[in-house]
Amino acid sequence: MEETHLEDSHHYGDSLFPKSTLIPVTIVCLLLFLVGVTGNTMTILIIQRFKDMKTTTNLYLSSMAVSDLLIFLSLPFDLYRLWKYMPWVFGEVVCRLSHYINEGCTYATILHITALSIERYLAICFPLKAKVVVTKQRVKYIILALWAFALLSATPMLVLVGVEYENDTHPDYNMSQCKHTAYAVKSGLMRTMIWVSTAYFFCPMFCLVFLYGSIGRKLWRSKNDLHGPNALSRERSHKQTVKILAVVVLAFAVCWLPFHIGRNLFTHVDDYHTAKLSQNFNVASMVLFYLSASINPVLYNLMSRKYRAAARRLFYPHHRRHPTGQRQLSGRDDVTTCDETLTGV
DSSP states (O other): OOOOOOTTGGGGTTSSSOHHHHHHHHHHHHHHHHHHHHHHHHHHHHHHHOGGGOOHHHHHHHHHHHHHHHHGGGHHHHHHHHHOOSOOOSHHHHHHHHHHHHHHHHHHHHHHHHHHHHHHHHHHHSHHHHHHHOOHHHHHHHHHHHHHHHHHHTTTHHHHEEEEESOSSSOOGGGEEEEEOHHHHHHTHHHHHHHHHHHHHHHHHHHHHHHHHHHHHHHHHHGGGOOSTTHHHHHHHHHHHHHHHHHHHHHHHHHHHHHHHHHHHHTTOOSHHHHHHHHHHHHHHHHHHHHHHHHHHHHHHHHOHHHHHHHHHHHOTTOOOOHHHHHHTOSSOOTTSHHHHHHTO
């Protein structure tokens, strides 16, 4: 989370915010932490434990769950800085690593969402080609490449942030802060990183809109081609799929746009009112940031029968399943069915 030091920050004691802001934000973040850690851990266990859940789509979801779990490692430090702006008591290494992991995992999650959307596009619009091109082995290599590229993109954060003191001439531990360094701001490296971060939002966003728009058109045009006894149920599934895809794009925009607006405001702070606006954006974007890391398992539970059935198997391994349920949990990839697309949210 970006920080902006306001002249009247001492009015709130050790924090830049009043307790009327700190308490509800902390409660919401702790709830998101509980939901996110539990849900993402459950997602990893479900996909790793059950063979029928190890589809190419779910390999992306499992890797995304790991990324979202790592993101929550930074939450305690963000809450600490909310309540106590100075001093920073965790040292230089934790300051740099927490920002680096946060940034790297953010990029990894965005890249996973984009790659997953491309895979869904191929599976729905070109199902025969997708069966040949999209294999589990290739997806594993792609996931490794996504992680490598994301972590490499985040390496400037190791230079951008550090522990700094209010008085550089006579450093005082009680006045230490984990923040963007003066060197980063003066050298222009900060602005470069802002451009990289912004590209990581708008490029995937345009990609998602194009891909899901194409998927929507494909499903809409193919509805008249559905024949047979299951035509009605397949048409209903296709309509549901379009709705879910719209939710994906909307959730992505809502969770990430304030984060990038706040960052851009931070680089243009030149007066009190702009600084105040930047701080308010930073708090709101922090909450939405952690919401984005916790919302996926909730969406899976709400929208995928297959995921809910697997979750029941995880918690009740000896529960006797109905034959219909066994049929729904078949190991095929379901590249054109609604269930697999819902699992890919």
